[in-house]
Amino acid sequence: MFVSHRDEIEKKTIENPALKGVTKQVLIGPEQGWKDYVMRLFTLTKGGYAPRHTHPWQHIMYVVEGEGRLFMNGIDYPLVPGSVSYVPAEVEHQVMNAGDAKFVFICIVPEFGDK
Numbered sequence: 490m491f492v493s494h495r496d497e498i499e500k501k502t503i504e505n506p507a508l509k510g511v512t513k514q515v516l517i518g519p520e521q522g523w524k525d526y527v528m529r530l531f532t533l534t535k536g537g538y539a540p541r542h543t544h545p546w547q548h549i550m551y552v553v554e555g556e557g558r559l560f561m562n563g564i565d566y567p568l569v570p571g572s573v574s575y576v577p578a579e580v581e582h583q584v585m586n587a588g589d590a591k592f593v594f595i596c597i598v599p600e601f602g603d604k
Contacts, residue, residue, distance in 0.1 A: 491521035495530055510537025510586070519600055527603040532593045533557065533586040541583040546602035550574045551595040556588030568594070 495514060503511045510533055518527035530553070533539075541560065550559070550573065557568040560583040561576060567587070568574070576582050586592035 491517065498530075500532075507540035508538070510534030511539060515603070516595070518603065525600050526597055527600055528595060528597045529603065530593065530595055531584075532591050533584070534591055535586060535589055537592065538585040539583055541581055543579050543581050544602060545578050546599045547578045548576050548596055548598040548602065550576070550584075550597075553593040553595060555586065555590050555592035557592040557594065558585045558587045559583070560585070568592075 493516075495516065498514045498516060500512050500514050503513055512532040512534075514530040514532075516528045516530050517523050519525075533555075550568075552568045552570050552572040554570055559566045559568055559574055559576075560581075561574075562580055562582075566574065584594070
């Protein structure tokens with residue numbers, strides 16, 4: 490059993506030259522008792538982004554706040570609070586902040602995809 494609030498969970502700024510302005514929080518995963526999957530909360534500052542990339546696992550996203558874009562298979566999809574997406578394994582994709590405020594989304598991946 491696990492109960493918390495996102496404000497109480499450790500925030501890690503991801504340091505990587507391919508990223509800009511990305512903070513990650515592991516909300517629930519194996520340490521909290523959820524075997525096989527990890528629910529993370531990402532916050533992208535204004536102008537923040539992840540690189541275009543692929544990986545061998547699928548993931549789902551749910552937008553909590555702000556405005557963003559999801560580039561997937563050559564198409565830019567606008568994202569706003571309440572937007573959901575499914576990104577299949579091995580599909581090129583990129584997440585970007587498209588607004589003037591922070592962009593916050595939940596991303597759920599298999600445990601082996603939480604790197």
